[in-house]
Amino acid sequence: MKVHQIQVGNMQNFTYLVVDEDTSEAIIIDPSWDLIELEMIIKRNDLKIKYVVNTHHHFDHTLGNEAMSDSTNAPIIQHEYSELKHDITVKDGDFIEFGNSKLKVFHTPGHSKDSICLVGDGKIFSGDTLFVGNCGRIDLPGGSAKELYHSLFDVLYSLDDNMVLYSGHNYGPSEVSTIGQEKITNHVMQKRTEQQFVEMMG
Template sequence: MRIEVLTVSPFAQNARILVCEETKKAVVIDPGDEVERILQRVQALKVEVEYIWATHGHIDHVGGVYEMQQKLQVPFFMHKDDEEMLKSLPIQGQHFGLVINDIPQVDRFIDESDTLSFGNCSCSILHIPGHSPGSVGFLFGKDLIGGDALFADSIGRTDLPGGCFETLKKSILEKLYTLPEETIVHTGHGPNTTIKQEKYYNSLIRVT
């Protein structure tokens, strides 16, 4: 599987195109903005996008979903616990001086009991609330598309609506730090990291 990263929007959010190199099928995860730029990369890769997935419902991760839905006509998946947050996109936009008029249609709500696939690639889902109620990670073997739960030497904000530090701490300790230490965490902002690096050296939540 090939993982393409495009850092988009004033929030410097990492949108991703995951490509099954055997079938040239793809999924776009967290198209927060700059949809045309993402689609230009899709075209350059000569792949067919089958789905749009979101790690959570904050504007910087789903702000471009509606436009991408209209252009690609593919299903959009996210966790139900962030449905109300998705519906609040126009209000989220107002807080940042952004105009959001359209709310994406969720075609399927996903949870930990699900296995998702595109092409010949498949992943399990980790529900990792705390940054938002419906935050999820997509685990492809040793690659975790983790959204904003865990960063390099940091964690996701918990001062936004729906955030809770104790919930996020529990998610990280019980869901993420129990993964194999060599697991690569593909973060929603900033550089990638590993479970080993954060488990022992993260200044906010680490295993001592």
């Protein structure tokens, strides 16, 4: 599975092209701005886009949905709690398959009700659930410190330490990290009680 990580827009968002190298079938994760660059990579590598996938519904992760779906004929996938227009609904435990590759859907609410992480081939696409060095904010509609605590510690904390972290924004000291590295250096991944976490998040 090959990953193209593209920083887009003025909010330091990451859009991803995830490619099954056996078949050149690919998915787009969180298209928003700078779609020309995305289309150039697709064309240059002769990729067949199977799906457009959103980690959650916020506009800075979904702005390019319609345009990319139109230009590639790929249906849009979102979590069942999303209220945005989409073609395919997924829930916790589902798989998104493209070529010979697949990513498992983990429902990880906290930043938003419909937040998901996509996990497979030693990689996690975490959207705004977990950043390098931080996590997504919880003060927007649908945000919950309590839910984020359980997403981080009941779901992400138990993943393999070597899993490579690809997050939704370039907000940290590096563009990628690992789950193990975040357990050591990320203040939100330090073991504490739910109450302590909620208080820390304000």
